[in-house]
Amino acid sequence: MNFPIFVEAVNGQFAASLVGAPGVRVVGPNRTQVLTSLKAEIQRRVALGELVSLEIESVSVSSLAGKYGSDPTLRQISDEAYRLRDADRVQ
Numbered sequence: 001m002n003f004p005i006f007v008e009a010v011n012g013q014f015a016a017s018l019v020g021a022p023g024v025r026v027v028g029p030n031r032t033q034v035l036t037s038l039k040a041e042i043q044r045r046v047a048l049g050e051l052v053s054l055e056i057e058s059v060s061v062s063s064l065a066g067k068y069g070s071d072p073t074l075r076q077i078s079d080e081a082y083r084l085r086d087a088d089r090v091q
Helices: 031-049 074-089
Strands: 003-009 013-018 021-028
Touching: 013 031, 021 031, 021 074
Parallel strands: none
Antiparallel strands: 003 013, 013 021
């Protein structure tokens, strides 16, 4: 299992944190040590619980495409809008 980790120099030390989880962070004297410590911390947390991923359905305009295609009310509204538009063109 791979996790994205952010490593940075902070006040003469190194800090490593789990991307997306700022509370999972360690600070130490060198890059190797903070990566080793962070790995141990992630393993500890995973052992305490369950690592899962959730799929969230996106809510966007494109997700509405075709959703109301068979709705008779929408068809009536559309027909009326087209009728009014066409009537304005004639005048």
